[in-house]
Amino acid sequence: MTVTIVGAQLGDEGKGGVVDLYGDRVDVVARYQGGDNAGHTVVHGGEEYKLSLVPSGAVRGKIGVLGNGCVVNPATLFEEIDALRERGLEPDVRVAERAHVILPYHRVLDGIEEEAKSDSNQKVGTTGRGIGPTYEDKAGRRGIRVGDLLDPDVLRERLEYVVPQKRALAEDVFGVKTGEEFDIASLYEQYRRFGERLAEEGMPVNAGDFLTDAMADGRTVMVEGAQGTTIDIDHGNYPYVTSSNPTAGGAATGTGLSPGVIGDGEVIGIVKAYLTRVGSGPLPTELGGVAGDTPGYDEQGEGENEELAEYIREEGGEYGTVTGRPRRVGWLDVPMLRHATRVSGFTGLAINHIDVLAGLESVNVGHAYELDGETIETTPTTTERWADCEPVLREFDGWPETDWEAVANEGYDAIPANARAYLEYVSDELGVPIYAVGVGPGREQTVVVESPFE
């Protein structure tokens, strides 16, 4: 049986912590999409690990697999592996031969395109890691895959085809002078060596076969999504999205396990008790605003409730793991969660960060939206319509600051009653049981209600 972890909102819901929480029961953790745009913070044995590409289970001695749906920057991969080794860990990471490789020109083009969009409201606010341009090349059938790094002749042939196009795009279309990132000989040398190291370390695999064999041997596989539903390329608020499918369908296409296998298992939706967003795009329940990211911020200045946003941002440490950017903050958006639940078919929920909201007199949620005088309960299909939505707020009594460590030890009933009312409302609205409640950043600071393995 597989357990799939999916972000129900905009990323940064605390997925790494949940993977880590259930990780003891797992032998293999596989990622199915994204690349080093993801940021996982894992606290283990009092140590904090910040990872962007290596699956978080690797910190706990599990086999980590980067599935074919991922885009892999080998430089980041080896940097993270080396850093973990320096801290005394022995990460075992396998990489799908079918996964696409992020090359230096992808990162440059990511930046160029964002710059070109910056005068309009089309800027996505990407992490600048070259994610979009790499997936573009994958869909355009001109990408370079991990398997190609293992065969120098194929690598050279592919580079010779694609690099001049990229150079022309940068120089002739965008008028940007290019450097080493667009030089075939230097790319060839560098990436051939990455291929050698991948092979020496026995990392390349056929992900679908590897995972299927692991399951046949009785091993437990966890499938770990990065980012979240609202930035899914198909189901998110296009174009303010990442270029992959963080929703549960991606778990099948991005690993090579069949939809039947994924659907037979558990799909756990990870929810943050409020909302954060990195980058631009609408956020109907937003509190305050972040310059450069919140649409209209520069003209209108900060929105309402700036102080409250600042308070939640500080309490929750809401700064990007990868970029360090302040995250935009809002109340929980329930229409977004209804949409996420339908798309991914959650069988359980993990709701994180209820401790961050402690001490507030009242806590609101966006229960529905008002759009053109009508009340709607799920997100509209276009981003422009979504931006027109006014949240219909529902107010909950706040809960006090609490000894969360004690709550984690004592269990669900020790959670303050008002916080339980809040959690139960979310569970009832979505028709999905709560499996875990995060009451602090560490894996120990989680109330486990149910294990997906029992």
Ligand code: IMP
């Ligand atoms: P990209 O994935 O770098 O192309 O960025 C596309 C959008 O997804 C931007 O709005 C990013 O801020 C957002 N994004 C990408 N990765 C993450 C993540 O791990 N957490 C939250 N937002 C992310």
